[in-house]
Amino acid sequence: MLKQVAEGVLVRQSEFLQSNAVVVQGRTGVLLVDPGIEASEMAALANDLRELGQSVVAGFSTHPHWDHLLWHAELSEAPRYGTARCAAAIRDLLSKADWNAQVAEALPPEIAEEISLDRFGLVTGLPADTAQIPWDGPEIRIIEHQAHAPGHAALLIEERGVLVAGDMLSDVLIPFLDLDAPDPIEDYLAALRLIEGVADDVGVLVPGHGSVGGADQVRARIKQDRAYVHALRDGGDAGDPRLRPTAQNGGWLPGVHEWQLESLAGRRERDGAPG
Numbered sequence: 490m491l492k493q494v495a496e497g498v499l500v501r502q503s504e505f506l507q508s509n510a511v512v513v514q515g516r517t518g519v520l521l522v523d524p525g526i527e528a529s530e531m532a533a534l535a536n537d538l539r540e541l542g543q544s545v546v547a548g549f550s551t552h553p554h555w556d557h558l559l560w561h562a563e564l565s566e567a568p569r570y571g572t573a574r575c576a577a578a579i580r581d582l583l584s585k586a587d588w589n590a591q592v593a594e595a596l597p598p599e600i601a602e603e604i605s606l607d608r609f610g611l612v613t614g615l616p617a618d619t620a621q622i623p624w625d626g627p628e629i630r631i632i633e634h635q636a637h638a639p640g641h642a643a644l645l646i647e648e649r650g651v652l653v654a655g656d657m658l659s660d661v662l663i664p665f666l667d668l669d670a671p672d673p674i675e676d677y678l679a680a681l682r683l684i685e686g687v688a689d690d691v692g693v694l695v696p697g698h699g700s701v702g703g704a705d706q707v708r709a710r711i712k713q714d715r716a717y718v719h720a721l722r723d724g725g726d727a728g729d730p731r732l733r734p735t736a737q738n739g740g741w742l743p744g745v746h747e748w749q750l751e752s753l754a755g756r757r758e759r760d761g762a763p764g
């Protein structure tokens with residue numbers, strides 16, 4: 490199930506939304522980014538790693554959404570990191586007496602029973618502007634931006650030419666904007682520009698959900714995401730191919746798109762801005 494995508498970088502894809510867990514080989518063990526969804530999948534991953542003679546020495550969550558914050562006891566008690574903003578958002582959630590119920594409500598009913606909230610969100614925030622993940626392995630640059638979720642981070646493993654994009658640059662999901670942010674459209678466009686700035690260093694692109702892509706996919710998906718965000722800003726959908734129903738997306742993406750359009754229109758009305 491673990492697939493090598495570059496030297497020392499492996500990906501395990503979950504059935505749910507084609508979620509990608511990323512394993513990076515370090516000197517004394519592996520770093521695990523966004524470990525997976527169902528408890529049994531993470532147990533299987535722990536088992537696969539054991540068979541490879543590897544232990545998890547660090548974890549990283551790209552952003553504070555439930556499907557990137559799960560964990561399994563068999564993956565070890567290694568420190569799990571996120572950006573300071575990511576950790577603050579999780580702290581906010583976990584400080585609520587009913588956080589468990591709030592998260593449970595967000596889970597897709599068809600797999601809710603397979604998901605364990607044991608060790609959910611136990612993420613240590615790295616100091617603001619930390620440039621690299623602190624661990625004993627290839628340098629991993631943290632490219633933090635404000636799009637999709639507070640403190641969202643893409644990771645660039647420069648020596649391996651791998652970009653772990655978190656929930657950006659997916660070939661199966663449209664951009665989901667952080668509609669609670671003051672300027673979600675401009676935030677998203679700025680994030681795409683930031684990622685574009687490292688595009689020349691990327692040979693392999695691993696999105697949080699969807700297919701792993703080669704070098705050509707980085708700019709292609711930036712272009713596609715930018716076109717979608719422009720269309721959203723202008724009140725349309727630009728015929729985005731990802732809005733077509735498929736067996737994987739269950740046909741619910743047009744609903745997300747409509748909801749994003751309505752939220753942005755409502756916001757413009759409230760702000761009294763033209764158009």
Ligand SMILES: [Zn+2]
Nearest residue numbers: 552554638656
């Ligand atoms: Zn997300």
